Amino acid sequence: MNAPPETSTPQDWPEVGADIGLRAFGPFDSGRLAHYAAVSGDDNPLHLDASVAKAVGLAAPPVHGMLILGCFEPALLAWRRDIALMGLSAKFLAPILVGEEVVISGRVVRARRVPRPELVLRLLARGPNQDIAVIAEATALHIATEALP
Amino acid sequence: MARAADQAQSERAAGPDLRLRLPPIAVRTEAERVARFRQETDAAAIEGLVPLAFPVCWLASPEIRLALSRAIGEGVLPVHEAQSFAFERRLEIDADYVIEAELLRKDDPPGVHLHAVVLTPEGEACGRLEAVLRLAPIAMRSSS
Numbered sequence: 001m002n003a004p005p006e007t008s009t010p011q012d013w014p015e016v017g018a019d020i021g022l023r024a025f026g027p028f029d030s031g032r033l034a035h036y037a038a039v040s041g042d043d044n045p046l047h048l049d050a051s052v053a054k055a056v057g058l059a060a061p062p063v064h065g066m067l068i069l070g071c072f073e074p075a076l077l078a079w080r081r082d083i084a085l086m087g088l089s090a091k092f093l094a095p096i097l098v099g100e101e102v103v104i105s106g107r108v109v110r111a112r113r114v115p116r117p118e119l120v121l122r123l124l125a126r127g128p129n130q131d132i133a134v135i136a137e138a139t140a141l142h143i144a145t146e147a148l149p
Numbered sequence: 150m151a152r153a154a155d156q157a158q159s160e161r162a163a164g165p166d167l168r169l170r171l172p173p174i175a176v177r178t179e180a181e182r183v184a185r186f187r188q189e190t191d192a193a194a195i196e197g198l199v200p201l202a203f204p205v206c207w208l209a210s211p212e213i214r215l216a217l218s219r220a221i222g223e224g225v226l227p228v229h230e231a232q233s234f235a236f237e238r239r240l241e242i243d244a245d246y247v248i249e250a251e252l253l254r255k256d257d258p259p260g261v262h263l264h265a266v267v268l269t270p271e272g273e274a275c276g277r278l279e280a281v282l283r284l285a286p287i288a289m290r291s292s293s
Binding site: 025032035036039040041042043044045046052055056057064065066067069070071073074077084085086087088089090091092139 | 182185186189190191192195200201202205206208209210214226227228229230231232233234235236237239285286287
């Protein structure tokens with residue numbers, strides 16, 4: 001996909017405040033972290049070795065931040081399939097430890113219709129006890145149905 | 150890789166904050182690796198799409214790993230603090246790209262900032278990514 005082609009604004013284009021709903025990912029067990037390490041190349045022992053995690057003060061290996069961040073796009077596309085995520089900026093605030101899951105939520109904080117339909121969303125990934133693990137901002141453009149992969 | 154190492158070494162002495170600019174690196178969105186990345190991030194249902202976060206896989210290329218290793222140093226572990234992706238055009242599956250990366254090692258607080266630009270082989274900009282890594286000291290481990 002190149003730059004998404006220009007489209008007209010769909011009738012149900014979200015307004016500011018629109019909620020993307022909740023979507024759970026995980027729990028992320030040690031096998032899942034090993035698979036992610038293999039495919040991403042991020043084999044930082046912090047995520048794979050409990051003794052290394054302990055050496056930096058964690059009770060268990062943390063899930064790769066990028067594994068969690070990678071779940072934001074499917075969460076958004078489960079909400080609306082007619083958008084293309086073009087930007088994602090995140091801060092990792094607290095670790096999600098192996099065996100835990102995250103729940104992704106979000107709201108539209110800016111909605112444009114011209115010059116082309118565009119959304120800016122504030123997204124959160126919460127871990128156990130509703131603690132915020134990742135806070136992110138996403139930019140998405142509308143794509144026409146025929147341009148969907 | 151040796152060329153990258155040489156360049157990294159030459160730039161290492163340039164200032165108090167270590168700055169490493171790597172030569173362009175050829176990368177590719179191999180369909181099989183993209184599919185595995187989609188699977189691991191629960192995006193398997195999104196057929197035909199290169200996930201926006203997929204380029205993070207390219208940071209594991211030998212050239213960037215070597216430079217990261219030099220920038221990070223000994224006795225600390227990198228902890229991902231922030232990450233961003235901003236693309237003007239989405240990547241296509243089974244296509245060639247070029248990544249140009251620059252690393253900045255900061256001492257106060259200890260961290261490494263990585264900036265990378267993704268280009269087509271013809272030099273058209275597709276997007277950029279940025280990672281901020283905090284360097285966490287490793288506590289002395291007991292032998293038991």
